[in-house]
Amino acid sequence: MRISRAIILFAAVIATLSACSSGDEKTDNAAKPSSQAPSPSAAPSSSPAPTGGAGAKEPCALLPAEAVGKAVSLQGVTSAPGPVQDNAANGGKAKSCVYSAAGKQIGALAVTRFEGNKIKPAEMVAALKKAKQNAKDVAGVGDGAIYYTDENKTATLAAAELVGNVPVLVNYTGPAKMTQDMMVPLVKTAVDAN
Secondary structure, three states: OHHHHHHHHHHHHHHHHHHHHOOOOOOOOOOEEOOOOOOOOOOOEOOOOOOOOOOOOOHHHHOOHHHHHHHHOOOOOEEEEOOOEEEOOOOEEEEEEEEEEOOEEEEEEEEEEEOOOOOOHHHHHHHHHHHOOOOEEEOOOOOEEEEEEOOOOEEEEEEEEEEOOEEEEEEEEEEOOOOHHHHHHHHHHHHHHO
16 A cells, blocks of 8 residues: 555645645645545456556556556556546646556556646656656656655656646656666656556
8 A cells, every 4th residue: 555655646746746836835734635545355357458548548558557567577467547636726627547457556657747737847847857856867757857865765767748738747656666767668657658
């Protein structure tokens, strides 16, 4: 369940940072989950979720479970839709996909679209770097990307890009033992498919 909490925390950080970068000083409007991750007893599927409107694909359709399995050297990795986060204050709408193996969560992909918010990818990356002191720049993924580990013993690689003039943040969060090199192909696959 650490991965699910990391997704929710990450979405709250993005909501707060996006509000700050757009000039909104309120930070108490951080996104609240409108749904929870599936319970461990839920039977996840590795089939992609249906795509959404306006060119927005579901996270499970952007990153196949097989790619995650290859990155972490595990077979039988499955995926299932995870928590949804919406924040009316900054237009952030986050969807996620949770990856599991042997009944345990091994990571999650979150895609946050900022409809109606003209935040630039460089501003998203700069805000994250400011919030995450150990963040390192990652070249070649999206319009800008960073990798960091946090106190929840998780690692995250986040990439920002514009998709149809909509700012989008794509991040993969997994256990701290996942290195930047392991995560780059996962986030790059999702960014390229977006």
